[in-house]
Amino acid sequence: MTTQPFISVNGLSVGYTSRTGKIIRVLRNVSLEINRGESVGLVGESGSGKSTLALAAMGYFKRGLRPLSGDVHFDSVDMLALDRDELQAIRGGRLALIPQNSGQSLTPTMRIGQQLTEALRLHSNLDAGQFSDRVVELLTQVRLPDPAKLVSRYPHELSGGQQQRVAIAMALAGEPDALLLDEPTTGLDVTTQAHILELLRDLARDRNMAMLYVSHDLGAISRVCDQVVVMYAGEAVLTGTTRQVLLAPRHPYAHGLLTSIPRLDQTRMPMALDGRPPMPGEAITGCAFADRCALADNKCLTEAPEMVGLSSGELVRCFKSDMIDRMPVPSRQPSRLNRPDDKTGDTALDLRDVAISYARDNWLRTVLSPADGGPPATVDNIGISIEKGETLGLVGESGSGKSTILKAIAGLISPKRGHIMLHGQTALTPRVEDRPAVNLRQIQMIFQNPDDSLNPRHAVAQILAQPLQLYFGLSGDALHEASVSMLERVRLGAHYLDRLPSQLSGGEKQRVAIARAFAAEPEIVLCDEVTSALDVSVQAAVLDLLDELKTQQGTTYIFVSHDLAVVKAISDRVAVLYQGRLCEIGSAEAVYTAPFHPYTDVLLGAVLEPDPDVAPKLIADDVVELSPPARGCPFQRRCSRKLGTICDSEMPPARQLRAGHVINCHIPADEL
Amino acid sequence: MLLLLFRRILLGLVTVCIVSLIIFAGVEILPGDACTQYLGEYQADDELLTQCRKDLDLNRPAFDRFAEWAGGAVTGDLGLAVDGKTKISTIVGDRLQNSLLLALCAMSVGVPLALLLGVITGLWRDRLPDLIASTLAIFAMTIPEFVSATLLILVFSIWLGWLPGIVLTSASAPAAEFFPEILLPMIVLSLVMCAHIMRMVRSSVIEVMASDYVQMATLKGVPYWPTVFRHALPSALLPAINVVALTIAWLLGGVVVIEVVFNYPGLGRLMIDSISDRDLPVVQSIALIVASVYVCVNLAADLLTMLANPKLRTMYMRK
Numbered sequence: 001m002t003t004q005p006f007i008s009v010n011g012l013s014v015g016y017t018s019r020t021g022k023i024i025r026v027l028r029n030v031s032l033e034i035n036r037g038e039s040v041g042l043v044g045e046s047g048s049g050k051s052t053l054a055l056a057a058m059g060y061f062k063r064g065l066r067p068l069s070g071d072v073h074f075d076s077v078d079m080l081a082l083d084r085d086e087l088q089a090i091r092g093g094r095l096a097l098i099p100q101n102s103g104q105s106l107t108p109t110m111r112i113g114q115q116l117t118e119a120l121r122l123h124s125n126l127d128a129g130q131f132s133d134r135v136v137e138l139l140t141q142v143r144l145p146d147p148a149k150l151v152s153r154y155p156h157e158l159s160g161g162q163q164q165r166v167a168i169a170m171a172l173a174g175e176p177d178a179l180l181l182d183e184p185t186t187g188l189d190v191t192t193q194a195h196i197l198e199l200l201r202d203l204a205r206d207r208n209m210a211m212l213y214v215s216h217d218l219g220a221i222s223r224v225c226d227q228v229v230v231m232y233a234g235e236a237v238l239t240g241t242t243r244q245v246l247l248a249p250r251h252p253y254a255h256g257l258l259t260s261i262p263r264l265d266q267t268r269m270p271m272a273l274d275g276r277p278p279m280p281g282e283a284i285t286g287c288a289f290a291d292r293c294a295l296a297d298n299k300c301l302t303e304a305p306e307m308v309g310l311s312s313g314e315l316v317r318c319f320k321s322d323m324i325d326r327m328p329v330p331s332r333q334p335s336r337l338n339r340p341d342d343k344t345g346d347t348a349l350d351l352r353d354v355a356i357s358y359a360r361d362n363w364l365r366t367v368l369s370p371a372d373g374g375p376p377a378t379v380d381n382i383g384i385s386i387e388k389g390e391t392l393g394l395v396g397e398s399g400s401g402k403s404t405i406l407k408a409i410a411g412l413i414s415p416k417r418g419h420i421m422l423h424g425q426t427a428l429t430p431r432v433e434d435r436p437a438v439n440l441r442q443i444q445m446i447f448q449n450p451d452d453s454l455n456p457r458h459a460v461a462q463i464l465a466q467p468l469q470l471y472f473g474l475s476g477d478a479l480h481e482a483s484v485s486m487l488e489r490v491r492l493g494a495h496y497l498d499r500l501p502s503q504l505s506g507g508e509k510q511r512v513a514i515a516r517a518f519a520a521e522p523e524i525v526l527c528d529e530v531t532s533a534l535d536v537s538v539q540a541a542v543l544d545l546l547d548e549l550k551t552q553q554g555t556t557y558i559f560v561s562h563d564l565a566v567v568k569a570i571s572d573r574v575a576v577l578y579q580g581r582l583c584e585i586g587s588a589e590a591v592y593t594a595p596f597h598p599y600t601d602v603l604l605g606a607v608l609e610p611d612p613d614v615a616p617k618l619i620a621d622d623v624v625e626l627s628p629p630a631r632g633c634p635f636q637r638r639c640s641r642k643l644g645t646i647c648d649s650e651m652p653p654a655r656q657l658r659a660g661h662v663i664n665c666h667i668p669a670d671e672l
Numbered sequence: 673m674l675l676l677l678f679r680r681i682l683l684g685l686v687t688v689c690i691v692s693l694i695i696f697a698g699v700e701i702l703p704g705d706a707c708t709q710y711l712g713e714y715q716a717d718d719e720l721l722t723q724c725r726k727d728l729d730l731n732r733p734a735f736d737r738f739a740e741w742a743g744g745a746v747t748g749d750l751g752l753a754v755d756g757k758t759k760i761s762t763i764v765g766d767r768l769q770n771s772l773l774l775a776l777c778a779m780s781v782g783v784p785l786a787l788l789l790g791v792i793t794g795l796w797r798d799r800l801p802d803l804i805a806s807t808l809a810i811f812a813m814t815i816p817e818f819v820s821a822t823l824l825i826l827v828f829s830i831w832l833g834w835l836p837g838i839v840l841t842s843a844s845a846p847a848a849e850f851f852p853e854i855l856l857p858m859i860v861l862s863l864v865m866c867a868h869i870m871r872m873v874r875s876s877v878i879e880v881m882a883s884d885y886v887q888m889a890t891l892k893g894v895p896y897w898p899t900v901f902r903h904a905l906p907s908a909l910l911p912a913i914n915v916v917a918l919t920i921a922w923l924l925g926g927v928v929v930i931e932v933v934f935n936y937p938g939l940g941r942l943m944i945d946s947i948s949d950r951d952l953p954v955v956q957s958i959a960l961i962v963a964s965v966y967v968c969v970n971l972a973a974d975l976l977t978m979l980a981n982p983k984l985r986t987m988y989m990r991k
Contacts, residue, residue: 060891063882084896092893099891104884109906109982118902122893154982170892 004076005033006210007057007178012070014052014061015280024281025068027052028234031307032212034227036177039204039211041221041242043257044231045277045535046506051100053231054180054214058095059087074178093123096171100183102163106155112139112166113151116173123174138169142199159624160398161192168199178210185220189397189562192622194606197223216535218261219608222246223616230254233277233288236307240314243612250314250321252293259329260540261610262569264592269569271328272541276505287318294327295320346388347424348524348556349409354382354418356401356408356580376630377416379404379580381651385424388523391550391557393571393588395564395603399624401580402560406526409558410445411435441471444517448529450509454501460487460512461497467520482519489552490515490545507538511545518549527559531566543570564607568592573660576600578635579628586661595672597663598641633666641667676988680974684967691963692745696738699952705730741956750957760957763942766844768961771938773847774861775923777854782862783869783916787909790873794908795900797878805870812867821860821933828856843937857934861927865919872915873908880908910981917973924969925962 009032015025027049034040042050052065057072059079072079074095082090091097099105107115116135120126126134132151139147142165155163164184171179181200185193201224204211213224221228221242228245230238230253238251249255256273263270275292278284287293290300299319307317356379379401386392394402407413409420411432420428422439429435444467447453454463464483468474474482484494490511501509510530517525527546531539547570550557561567567574568588575585576597584597591600598619605617620638628634632648639647643666654662655669663672707724711717725731744751750760789809793802812820829837839853880886881904889903890896928940935941939958946954978984 055891058891062887088893088895090893091891097888097891099884099888101884105888107885107889107903107907110902118894119892154986156983157986174893 004073006036006038006075007034007212008032008073009053009057010071010073012053012056012072013068014049014056014065015068016064016066018281022281023068026065026234026280027056029070030231030234030236031070032057032229032236034178034210034212036210037204037208038227039213039225041225041228042212042214042231043216043218043221043228043245043254045216045537047277047280048231049234050214050231051182054097054182054212057180057212058091058097060091088122092119092171093174094177096174096176096179098164098167098171098179098181098184100186102167103155103160105167106163108155110154111151112153112155112158116151116166116170119170119173134173138172139166141172141203142166142169143195144169160188161196161622161624164188164192164196165199168196168203172203176207176209179204179212181211181213181215183215183217184213186215186217189622190564190603190608191397191606191618191620192624193220194223194608194616194618195622197608198618200224217608218246218258218536218610222610222612222614223608230257233284234280235288235317236315237289237317238314239307239316240312244312244314246610246612248324250310250312250316250324251318252295252320252324252327253289255324255327256292257537258610260537262540262543262563262565263609264565264568264604264607265609269544269547270536270540272544273537274541276507276538289318293320295323347385348388348390348422349386349558350419350421350424351382351384351386351405351409352419352421354405354408354420355380355416356404356413357416358404358413376628377580378628379408380628382418382580382582384575384582384585386524386556386558388556389550389554390573391559391571393567393574394558394560394577395562395567395574396577397562397603399579399626400577402577403528404580405577406445406528406558406560409524410443410526437471441467441520442523443526444520444522444524445526445528446510446513446517446530449533450501450506450513451533453513454509454516456501459498459500460504463501463512463516464497464519467516471520486515486519489518489549505538506534507541510534510538510542514542514545514549518553518555521553522555524556524558527557527561529561530559532561532563539566546570564592564603576603579625581628581634582664583635584661584663586658590658590661595657595663595669597635597665597672598639598667599635602638602640633664643667676978677975680971684971687967688960688964689742692742692960693738695956695959695963696734696741699956700734702952705952745957745960751953753951753954760954763843763954764939764957764961767937767939767942769847770843770850770936771924771927771940773850774854774857774927774936774938775920777858778861778865778923779916779920781858782866782919785862786866786869787873787912789866790870790912791877791900791905791908793870794874794877794881797874802874806874809867809870812863813871817860817864817929818933820863821857821930824856824860825933837934839934839936841937853934854936857930857936860930861923865923869912869915869919873912876911877904877908880904883907906980910977913977913980914970914973917969921966921969924965 009030012027012030013025014027015023018024030053032040032053042053044050055061056067057074059072059082061067067080074090113135116138117131120131120134135151136147139150144150144162144165158166185196188196197220203209213221215221225242228240228242229236230245230251232253238245238249238254245254246258249258259271260273261270273292278288286301286303287296287305290296293300305317305319307315309315310321355377357377359375382405384392394405396402404413408415411428411430414430422428422442428439432440461483464486465479468479468482483497487494487496492508492511504512531542534542543566546557549555559567559570571588573586574588574591576583576591576599578599583599584591592604596604602620605619608616619640623638625637629636632650633652636642636647646666652664652666654664656662657669665672707721707728707730711720711724729737741751748761750764752758753760753763789805793805796802825837828835835855836853837856839850841849841853886899886904889899894903925939927938928944930936931938931941932944943955943958946958978988
């Protein structure tokens, strides 16, 4: 009894029967052990089966999926043999799940209090009269402000971070012995994520829980987990301690994954991991990773490797685990700051004192309360000049106005005040409908999610034909040739022309979206979180592609992302925004090294590096502000270095530090 | 919230005004007028025609007459029918009552049945109960009403002799006297509306049951039926409100075919009769009433949706 691990998964295969009657396996012979007080990370790209494995640990399989072989034990109970009532007693009680997207996992029609009370009624021994006190206690435990008021709120009235905390409180309601976490911080701001992870660490330690932490984010894993299991194509390929896996991975895939992550401390582009993992059901002879592996030889292609133990303690599924040192490492590319040929000195775009407001003028409200000047503008006082061939990165948390600025440049929303000047001389017409075709061609936009931005019923040929016909009047053979050459430039072949978006992988879709933007031969490309929906290995490839296209064409990029490391890797200059106001702007190098604006300091401190030796520093609370303050510094309410009333009442002065490095703060430059 | 309510009501009023203008103008530009119709074969007699127009006040400018008609309509006085004696409000009032009665009966059977079947077919998707109910629903939707009505008359009143196949009660009779004659038209109507609502509810239930929050409820250890009732149905039934509203509006104004087949003295049949009699004042009045019903029912449905949906409710309440 004592030797049995708390949670154990043994040789588990999970699959479904396809329409042709074939059994498709999405998990292949996976084993996993977690002891009490231990935290295991499960890493892999989307489709690697990591969520399926986590849900299987609860005895749950999504519609259509079923266990094919192997077993799952939780505290010596065979989870796959339990009936519905027995499962209900364990789920949410001793074994709780914290879901990926709490915004969608909390029932929208039930108040927070009702949902927590339900969990208590199912899984605690309390009397009905004690529920409401316990609910408040749970909400306090996950450090939510004003819990007494929160119980009567609906999920949609909470911010993403608060929703995630409610989900954690709900999991704690059953006093669990084990937690399963399915990407619990994906989609949250960096500061929120760092705070949630600290909370989870504390809870796990205090309650001596076993945790299974599913994530594609190695930074988060490094913060929370003791052990890591790397999954690839439904198999575990590497198991070891967090330190072993993150610092000296002994599997080529884990190695590739780590080098594809952009780091804050490096001024280089991350290295792309080419190719894509095999689809479930695809015939695999030999090692599943062989066709993407730099070390693969004939044996790898024909013979499937077994999981073997190494003398250092890891388990690895690779014939070449002793040769990882010979894997290519990213060459230290010179930082783009040292590539002056990118810059020309001409102005591409000039934002002059731009203010943008989403609040619509409502005649009825104006009549009823004319004195009310309306809420402060969403984006205000933005003055940035962008050079031709430059990449400007815009960073900030959600609500910082970075995407709003892109929309204004694209003409999707009209600025309330100020001008956007093309080439520093022609003012762009506010509304995209009124813009001359030449301006439309010059400015192209690439969106975050290609699933939404590509018409699902248009084949790739049709998607690429639109800009080519519209701006260059191409047709027939010329159109075909131009489309093929566009596809080749984004490293896709002519055979992609008649595919529909649904037949492409996430990375391929984003390449098509990039090809569509570049087909217009734009001068300025607006990138709105273009890599946020992609796996890290794919992200590296897309960044690489964007960089290459820019070098060829001298394109100007405005690159919006919440990921500070990504922005650092690709940008020449970086602007830090908070609540739609500019905090700091300067060369990437200057912004990412001291002196900092207090907000930049908070952001950088919260970034999680995939390195167990680097702990984030949490300076400010992760409060979510819904609207900017009416006067003074935008960051006044969260700043840890606030001077006093001057911050509340007066706009901070622009302090010029080095050439082009400006920090908007009341604190004198030499104290920043 | 109040602001929104105010705006929606204002918008509804404007809609009704515009509709009434269109109705009035439409009748006005038709060739001939109430007198040429009323006098019929005598209309060649210019003197009679002039006299009649004078009696009916048709010589005044169209705008004046619209103002008077519209003003009357607001106070419930719809004027006189073309015979110059009967008050329109009495004829139309009786018929409106009968239509309401039929609609109420059909709804009280159709709506609960539709919701129940929709939930059952959604939960047992692709299994036997779903296959049977969905197939029947397709039949109910595709077979024209007059065919199903005739079939039902054939089966229940001619072969089995259980129910009367035709309504013989006079239009002004009290509601109780319509039973059991009203049962067959009621069944036909509930079948058609039931099929529409059921299919909507079914797809909505399927979507919600596949949502993250229902999966989460299961993984929280909530048993199956509480999951369905507490977590799934409140969201899944929301879209039904608007479909039900549309159906109600259709029941109150548009069931012409059924009323004719069963000889039921409702608004739809009065409309048809008045059109063939060229009793234009009555046609105008019915059109106005039907338009108002549509506006009111949709307004009520939107308000109800807003109250039932926490997202909308908090958006307007807490501001």
